[in-house]
Amino acid sequence: MKNYQTYFLMKAPDVPDYVRSKLKEFFPTGAMLESSEIGDGNLNYVFRVKDAVTGKTIIVKQAGAATRISADMILSTDRGRIEAKILQIQAKLAPGLVPEVYLYDEVMCAILMEDMIGHTMMRTGLLQHEIYPGFSEDISTFMARTLLLTTDVAMNHKEKKELVKSFVNPDLCEITEDLVYSEPYNDCHQRNNVFPPNAAFIRQELYEDKVLHLEVAKLKFEFMNHAQSLIHGDLHSGSIFINKKHTFIFDPEFAFYGPMGYDTGNILANMFFAWCNGDAMIKDLVQREKFCSWVLQTIQEIVDKFIEKFKALYEERVTDIMAKTEGFSAYYLAAVLADTAGVMGLELIRRTDGMANVKDITTIEDEEKRVRAERIVVTLAKECILQRNDFKCGQDYLAAIQRAVEKF
Amino acid sequence: MKNYQTYFLMKAPDVPDYVRSKLKEFFPTGAMLESSEIGDGNLNYVFRVKDAVTGKTIIVKQAGAATRISADMILSTDRGRIEAKILQIQAKLAPGLVPEVYLYDEVMCAILMEDMIGHTMMRTGLLQHEIYPGFSEDISTFMARTLLLTTDVAMNHKEKKELVKSFVNPDLCEITEDLVYSEPYNDCHQRNNVFPPNAAFIRQELYEDKVLHLEVAKLKFEFMNHAQSLIHGDLHSGSIFINKKHTFIFDPEFAFYGPMGYDTGNILANMFFAWCNGDAMIKDLVQREKFCSWVLQTIQEIVDKFIEKFKALYEERVTDIMAKTEGFSAYYLAAVLADTAGVMGLELIRRTDGMANVKDITTIEDEEKRVRAERIVVTLAKECILQRNDFKCGQDYLAAIQRAVEKF
Numbered sequence: 033m034k035n036y037q038t039y040f041l042m043k044a045p046d047v048p049d050y051v052r053s054k055l056k057e058f059f060p061t062g063a064m065l066e067s068s069e070i071g072d073g074n075l076n077y078v079f080r081v082k083d084a085v086t087g088k089t090i091i092v093k094q095a096g097a098a099t100r101i102s103a104d105m106i107l108s109t110d111r112g113r114i115e116a117k118i119l120q121i122q123a124k125l126a127p128g129l130v131p132e133v134y135l136y137d138e139v140m141c142a143i144l145m146e147d148m149i150g151h152t153m154m155r156t157g158l159l160q161h162e163i164y165p166g167f168s169e170d171i172s173t174f175m176a177r178t179l180l181l182t183t184d185v186a187m188n189h190k191e192k193k194e195l196v197k198s199f200v201n202p203d204l205c206e207i208t209e210d211l212v213y214s215e216p217y218n219d220c221h222q223r224n225n226v227f228p229p230n231a232a233f234i235r236q237e238l239y240e241d242k243v244l245h246l247e248v249a250k251l252k253f254e255f256m257n258h259a260q261s262l263i264h265g266d267l268h269s270g271s272i273f274i275n276k277k278h279t280f281i282f283d284p285e286f287a288f289y290g291p292m293g294y295d296t297g298n299i300l301a302n303m304f305f306a307w308c309n310g311d312a313m314i315k316d317l318v319q320r321e322k323f324c325s326w327v328l329q330t331i332q333e334i335v336d337k338f339i340e341k342f343k344a345l346y347e348e349r350v351t352d353i354m355a356k357t358e359g360f361s362a363y364y365l366a367a368v369l370a371d372t373a374g375v376m377g378l379e380l381i382r383r384t385d386g387m388a389n390v391k392d393i394t395t396i397e398d399e400e401k402r403v404r405a406e407r408i409v410v411t412l413a414k415e416c417i418l419q420r421n422d423f424k425c426g427q428d429y430l431a432a433i434q435r436a437v438e439k440f
Numbered sequence: 441m442k443n444y445q446t447y448f449l450m451k452a453p454d455v456p457d458y459v460r461s462k463l464k465e466f467f468p469t470g471a472m473l474e475s476s477e478i479g480d481g482n483l484n485y486v487f488r489v490k491d492a493v494t495g496k497t498i499i500v501k502q503a504g505a506a507t508r509i510s511a512d513m514i515l516s517t518d519r520g521r522i523e524a525k526i527l528q529i530q531a532k533l534a535p536g537l538v539p540e541v542y543l544y545d546e547v548m549c550a551i552l553m554e555d556m557i558g559h560t561m562m563r564t565g566l567l568q569h570e571i572y573p574g575f576s577e578d579i580s581t582f583m584a585r586t587l588l589l590t591t592d593v594a595m596n597h598k599e600k601k602e603l604v605k606s607f608v609n610p611d612l613c614e615i616t617e618d619l620v621y622s623e624p625y626n627d628c629h630q631r632n633n634v635f636p637p638n639a640a641f642i643r644q645e646l647y648e649d650k651v652l653h654l655e656v657a658k659l660k661f662e663f664m665n666h667a668q669s670l671i672h673g674d675l676h677s678g679s680i681f682i683n684k685k686h687t688f689i690f691d692p693e694f695a696f697y698g699p700m701g702y703d704t705g706n707i708l709a710n711m712f713f714a715w716c717n718g719d720a721m722i723k724d725l726v727q728r729e730k731f732c733s734w735v736l737q738t739i740q741e742i743v744d745k746f747i748e749k750f751k752a753l754y755e756e757r758v759t760d761i762m763a764k765t766e767g768f769s770a771y772y773l774a775a776v777l778a779d780t781a782g783v784m785g786l787e788l789i790r791r792t793d794g795m796a797n798v799k800d801i802t803t804i805e806d807e808e809k810r811v812r813a814e815r816i817v818v819t820l821a822k823e824c825i826l827q828r829n830d831f832k833c834g835q836d837y838l839a840a841i842q843r844a845v846e847k848f
C-alpha cells in the first residue's frame with residue numbers, strides 16, 4: 033500500500049486505495065469500490081468512489097498544481113487547505129447547507145468529503161428550467177449567517193483577524209480582480225469573449241463608458257481592501273448543488289475576507305441569467321411564464337429574506353459596543369446592499385463579455401434572441417453599478433429588470 | 441559568553457555582552473561599553489550601549505512579554521518582528537527618515553538599531569516650545585511615500601496581500617480599537633481619565649452625543665476593515681525624534697494594513713496639542729505667537745504638502761489599470777482626506793478623556809486654562825468627525841481651529 037508522502041496527481045483508478053488508506057473505516061471490508069472522475073471545473077480534479085455493494089459514496093477533490101484555464105495562470109495548491117477549512121467553518125455557521133469534510137490531506141492537496149448525491153449542479157438544473165421552491169430560503173440563510181457572523185461586528189476582533197490572515201488568497205483573488213474588475217472594461221485584453229453581433233454594442237457600452245469605469249474602479253478597490261466577511265467568493269449557480277428540497281453550497285476555493293456584497297450580488301446575477309435563458313429558450317408560453325416568474329420571485333425573495341435575516345441576526349448576535357449604536361446597523365446594511373447591486377452588475381457584465389461566459393447565455397441558439405438577452409443584461413448591469421445606492425429591496429431589482437427588458 | 445537561545449528580559453548591564461555576541465564587528469576590540477536604559481514607553485525596554493572611547497552608540501529595543509500599561513493587557517512579543525520588518529520596508533520607501541535596523545533577534549525579541557543621537561523626542565521638544573522648520577516637509581514625504589506606495593493602487597496585488605498577511609497585528613489593533621474607538625465615548629469604562637472640572641462637559645459632549653457615536657462607529661469599522669496601506673499606526677509626536685535639520689519616524693509597532701488617514705490624522709491632532717500647550721503655557725507674547733503660528737503653519741503645510749506629494753506620486757507610480765481611470769485618484773484622495781479629519785478628531789478626543797492623556801494638556805497647570813484647552817480640543821474634534829468630508833486642504837483645518845478657539 034502506498035503511503036502518500038509525496039504529492040502526485042491522481043487518476044480515477046488511484047482513488048479507492050487512497051480513500052482506504054486515509055479513512056480506514058469509511059467503507060466496510062467487503063466493499064467493492066468503483067471510481068470515476070466527475071469534475072468539470074477548471075482548477076481541480078473531482079472523483080467519486082462508490083461501494084457497489086452498499087451504494088455508499090465519497091468524494092475526493094484534489095487540487096491540481098496548475099489550473100486548466102490557461103497555461104499562464106498558475107495557482108497555488110494552498111486553495112485546497114482554504115477550501116477544506118472554510119467548509120468546516122461554514123458547516124458550523126450554516127449547518128446542513130455545505131457538504132461535510134471528512135479529512136483534508138495537506139500532502140496530496142485533497143479533500144475527502146460528503147457526496148452531494150441526489151443533488152444537481154444548479155446551473156444544469158436551471159438550464160433545464162427546473163424550479164427550486166426552497167432556494168431563496170436556503171441561500172438567504174446561508175448568506176446571512178456565513179457573512180454576518182464572520183464580521184467583526186459579531187465576532188471577537190482578534191479571532192476575526194486570525195481568520196483574515198489564514199484566508200489571504202492572492203492567487204484566486206487575482207483571477208477575480210482581472211476577470212471581473214478589469215478585463216471586461218478594457219478591449220486591450222485579448223481574453224475577452226465577445227459575441228460578434230454585439231461587438232459594437234459592447235465597445236460603446238462597456239469599453240468606452242468612462243463614467244462606468246470610475247464606478248467599477250471604486251468597486252474594485254472595495255473588493256480588494258474591504259476585509260468585511262469571510263465570503264464564498266464564487267457564489268454562482270455552478271457552485272450550488274440542489275434538488276427540490278435541499279441546497280448544498282460548495283466550491284469555496286475563492287474564499288477570503290472581502291465585502292459581503294460580493295456573494296449576494298453574484299447569486300442575483302446568476303439567477304438573472306437563468307431568467308434570460310428561460311425567456312429565450314422555453315417555447316411553451318405557460319412553461320416559460322411559470323419558470324421566469326419563479327426566477328423573478330426568487331430574486332426578490334433572496335434580497336428581502338437576506339435583509340430580514342440579516343436584521344434579526346444583527347439584533348441577536350452583534351457584540352461590538354459601537355456597532356450597537358442606534359443607526360449603525362442601518363448604515364452597515366445599506367452599504368452591503370449597495371455593494372450587492374454593484375457586484376450583480378459586475379457579474380452580469382463579466383459573464384457576457386469577459387473570459388468566462390455562462391451557458392445560460394451561450395446556449396441561446398437564435399442569434400437575435402441572444403443579442404437581445406445580452407443587451408438586456410448589460411443595460412441592467414449598468415444601472416446596478418451606476419445607481420447601486422438605489423437598490424434597497426427585492427422590488428427595486430424587479431423594477432430595474434423591467435426597465436431593462438422594456439428597452440429591447 | 442551566553443548564547444541567548446532562550447528569551448529573558450535584559451537589564452542594562454546585560455546589554456553590552458548581548459550586542460557583542462550578536463554584532464561582532466560593531467564595536468572595535470578595545471571599546472569600553474557603557475549601557476543605560478533610556479526608554480519611557482509602555483510596551484518595551486530600550487537600552488543605549490556606548491563606546492566611551494569612540495562615542496559610537498547602538499540602541500537595543502527589547503519587547504517585554506507583558507506590557508507595562510496594566511496587568512490585564514498582555515501583548516504578544518511578535519510586535520518586535522513586526523516593528524523590525526516595517527522599519528526595513530519604510531527605510532526603502534522613505535530613505536533616511538527611519539533609523540536603520542542592524543538585526544532583529546527572534547529569540548530575544550530584540551531589535552539592534554541605529555541610535556537617533558542628536559535628536560529629541562518631538563513631544564519633549566514641543567513641550568519646550570521648540571520650532572522644527574523642516575518637519576512639515578519630512579513628515580509629508582514620509583506619509584505620502586510609505587502610505588501610497590504600500591497600497592494596491594501602486595503595488596503588485598499579490599505582494600501587497602502577502603504584506604497584509606504578515607502584518608496582521610491583533611494585539612496592538614485591539615488597544616487602538618478600545619482606547620481610541622470605544623472607551624472615550626462610553627462612561628462605563630473605568631479606565632478613562634477625565635479632568636474633573638470638565639466631567640460634566642465630557643459627559644454631555646462625548647458620552648451622550650448619539651450622533652457623534654454613529655460617526656465614530658463608522659470610523660471604527662473603517663479602521664478595522666479597510667486594508668488600504670501599511671500604516672505606522674501610532675504616528676504621534678512621541679513616535680518622532682527630531683532636530684532642526686532632520687526627522688526620524690520611529691516606534692511602528694502598531695503597524696498593520698489600515699486606512700492611511702489613521703496616520704495623517706494622528707499627526708495633525710498631536711500638532712494641535714502642541715498649539716494648546718504653547719497657547720496656555722508661554723508667558724511671553726512674542727514667543728507665544730511665534731511658536732503658535734509656526735504650529736498652525738505646520739498643520740496647514742502638512743496637509744497641503746501631503747496632498748501635493750500624494751498627487752505627484754499617484755501620477756508617477758500607480759500601476760493598476762482601473763486606478764488610472766479619470767477621476768479615480770480624486771475620489772481616492774478625497775476619502776483619505778475625510779478619514780484624516782475623522783481620525784484627527786478621534787485622536788484629539790481620546791487623548792483628552794481616554795486612558796492615555798497627553799502631557800501637552802496635562803502639564804497645563806492653570807485649571808481655567810486647561811479647562812478651556814480641553815473644550816477647544818473637544819469642540820474642534822467633533823467638527824473634524826462630524827464634518828469630515830469638508831476638510832479638503834490645510835486652510836480648512838485652520839478655519840475649523842479658529843471657529844473652535846473663538847467659542848471659548
